[in-house]
Amino acid sequence: MGSGYSRQEKKRICPENYQEDKFKMILELYDKLDENGDNIIDALELQDIADLHVKNRIVNLKRLKEKENVDFSKELRMISIEYDKKRAILEKEAMSLKKEKLERNMEKTADINEKINMLNTMNCSTRNDLFLERVTGDNNHINFWNFFDFMKQRTEDIKNIEFSAEE
DSSP: OOOOOOTTSOOOOOOTTSOHHHHHHHHHHHHHHSTTSSSOOOHHHHHHHHHHHHHHHHHHHHHHHHHHHHHHHHHHHHHHHHHHHTHHHHHHHHHHHHHHHHHHHHHHHHHHHHHHHHHHTOOHHHHHHHHHHHHBOTTSOBOHHHHHHHHTTOGGGGGGOOOTTOO
């Protein structure tokens, strides 16, 4: 699957509301991925960026899991403080609420772990497909502007792409 360049594609000029240096990084990355200049990025050319995309998704999910555990701990501390203040009245309620929060935390953590495991076990083709879902247009082609929209918030990560096909 690739991205064909069409006559309708906009010229590659940095949008007014975007930083020129970051736009240039995205443009250079796109051109590097399109090694032969045919405006089509094939699966082999995508592999490196798709791998980084999956690695970043895993990192984000791990952060989400960490945040969920921190939030869970904060909620438990607040529940315990309230319990101490109104011990006789709230003893039953606090125990019930803790159980509910624990179950919710365990469900979310299990869901996050499942997503991490799924991402970790993806084959190259599935990783490419996952990345392509984010950057393809109406005809399942990657055009520069779809690629730009996806990459414009990820320019700091461009330097982390490990190109396996470099000479």
